[in-house]
Amino acid sequence: MELPPGPRYILRLIPTFAVPSLAVYFALTLLQLLGLCNLSLWFIVPAVLLAKPILLLWNIHYGKWVVRRAAASFGAVVPPVVQEWSVFTIKEIAATTKTGHPCNKMLEFEEKYGHVFQLELFNNVALATTEPEHIKAILATQFESFDKGPMFIDQMSSLLGTGVFNADGEMWKFHRAMTRPFFTRERISDFEIYHRNCDITLRVAKQRLNEGLSVDFQDLVSRFTLDAATEFLFGNNVGSLLAGIPYPPSHESRTSRSFYDHPSTAFVKAFVQGQVQSAMRLNYGAEWPLSEFWADEVKPARNVMDQFIEPLMEKALARRQQEIDGAIESKAEEETLLGHLVNHTQDTVILKDELANLLVAGRDTTGSLLTFSMYMLTQHPDIEKRLRAEIFDTVGPAGSPTYEHMRQMKYVRAFLNEVLRLYPPVPADFRCSNKATTLPAARPGQKPIYVPVNTPTLYVTMNMQRRTDLWGPDALEFDPDRFLDERLQKYLIPNPFILSPFNAGPRICLGQQFAYHEATFFLVRLLQNFTGFALDDSVNIAPPADWASGIGRKATEKIFPLSHLTLYVNGGLWVQMKELPGA
Incomplete structure (x- = not known):
């Protein structure tokens, strides 16, 4: 036991x-x-x-x-230490997970101590940075000096096991070698998955809007990305869209029993609970077991996920054995990632862990991107018109985009990049130094930063991508043109690591093109069908009043963004939309 x-x-x-x-x-x-x-x-x-x-x-x-x-x-310096008791620091950071603007506590420290500083958390000393040169070193130029680290792996092991996002060394290389070939291909079948699930999603949205009620767009696109991810990974769609979508709280009684009883509902609930509890562990550092003293609160959620994964995995393993035995004809190209993986390993633990990791990425990162894309559409009708004009000129008022269409739609890509800049799906991430090293000086004349061995190192992407000294005085404004005009040459091209929503270097997200294609496909079909995007303020949860006065944040959100492992809107993103004539 x-x-x-x-x-x-x-x-x-x-x-x-x-x-x-x-x-x-x-x-x-x-x-x-x-x-x-x-x-x-x-x-x-x-x-x-x-x-x-x-x-x-x-x-x-x-x-x-x-x-x-x-x-x-080393000819280096030690960054300043936050002068706040560990107990208070941990308590405030943990509170941010539930009530605070993502990374705002880090921003307070940054404005007081500079863009790189140390946090003393009980027995651990962690380093935090928003310097692009540091992130470039961590992810690329000094990649061999930084791992996920034993503390992060221990915190995430209940949910992610030994999967690609929770592995170092040879195990990480093994996972990358297994999955890379599958993601390097441009498959028509990917677009068929987008098309099939996107049509269902838009149809479900239209049905709810025709009832005169708003739609939780976050829930809607999370179901779209989950169904697309499970079909892509397993060849077996979890069918969460077929369960229906929730009604606004004031009409909750109209939600059918079949919604709660649908197999996908338990899966989605466990999926989210596992991530929320895993994120709480990050706040407590190595002492996280004390917050779950008598029971691992993530493991039950992972068990529910495995109940869905295991039968599909066993079916794929059985098919592989039949192909080896000659009982069925072997396919020239695997249709699903699971079919690809079982040809490289038959270890059931490795397979389940890898699939769980990819499910987190496949559902939540793209779902987050689409959710905040919708939020930006509600705030910028002029941008909506410009996006639709490019889509109609390139794809037409109906029909689905192709790879070539996506390459041509520069403004659509710039729009998605600008959403990723202000609302990165992973607002902050960790690495851990595996040897004593330094991070390069951020400015001429400065000394490098010394990093002792086994130092957890936090890079705060969200805060870095809102710095006015890196992006210009309009850094807090949403403007896709910054990726198309002279600002691209002035700010981004000289230092591409000031935008790193998919990480970079050897750990660069293998599925980034899949995510871009999926988000672009959905955005095109959305704007071919709907207009007049508006927040339903009677349902959305307003952000806390003190956000606007938060130090340096200048928070102007009309919604309540929070972060567990990925960025999301607390309470959902409830919106109204109008069907385009002839859609």
Whole structure:
């Protein structure tokens, strides 16, 4: 029987506390036996009990001295340390996951301490940065010096296992080698998946709008991306769109029993719960087991996901064996990613973990992009008209886009890039140094930043992509033209790492073209069918009043964005749309 996280964590700590105490006890006992001292029990007991805390304080102060000396030997500097107690820092960062503007706490620290600083979180010291040169080093030029790290892998293991997003070293290389060939092809079948699921999505939206009610666009596109992802990965569509979509809270009673009973509903609920709880672990660092002391709160969600994955995996493995035995004809090209994967490994744990990882990416990242694309359409009717003009000129008022159409629609691509800039699906990400190293100086005349071994390093993409010194004085404005006019040459081309929604370097997202194609396809079909996009303020949850006064944020959102592993709108994005004549 596997121990719960809390007791398992405590057992791991016992040696680190017991050894110093035992060492002090035996040392004092030896001194007494040798007649060198005569100590009372009142002295021995406190000395034994305080051995570890005293050693810990010594290690902290001695460690800082060692780091300063090591930094000097590298010709580097140590970034400033946030002067706030660990307990308060962790509490406030954890609260941000539920109520705060994504990365706003990091922005407060940034405005006080600069674009790179250190956070002391109990026994851990983490580094945070929004410098493009640092992100370039972490993801590309010094890639070998940074891993996901043991702490992140431990935090995510219940949900992601040993999948590609939660692996380092040879296991990561194995996953990349398995999946890369499948994502390098341009397959007509991908567009067939988009077309089939997009048509169902738009039909469901029209049915709800015809009832005179608004649509939760976030829920709608999350179902679209989930159905498309499961069809792409497994060749078996989970059919979440067939379950229907939720009604606004004031009409919740009209939601049918079949909606709650549909197999996809339990899958989606578990899928989201697993990510939310996994994100909470990130806030607590290595001490996360203490927040789930008696039970792993992610594992039940992953078990529900596996109940869907396992039968499909077993079917794919059985088919492969039939092809080997000659019972059925082998296909020249695998139609699904699962069919591709079983030809490279038959390890069921590896297969399940990889598929769970890709489901997170396939559903949530593209769903987030489309959700915030809709939000921008509600705020910028002029941009909507310009997008539709390009779509009609390139694709026409009906029909589906092709690869060639997508290459021609420059403004559509610029629009999606601008959404990714202001609302990156992954607002922040982690790496961990596997050796002592430095991050390059961000400006001429500055010294590099020293990074000790095993330092968790957080790069805050969302804040970096809103910096006015990197993007110009209009950085907080939504303007797709910045990817088409002179600002592209001035800001982006000299340093492409100031836009990194899909990561970069060796860990660059293999499915980024699939995501771009899927989002573009949906956007084209949406604008061929609908216009007059508007928020339903009677349903949407307004952001907290104190956001607008948040330090440096200038938060102007009319919605309530939050982040677990990916960015989403709290309470959903409820919108009204009008059908285009003849659509």
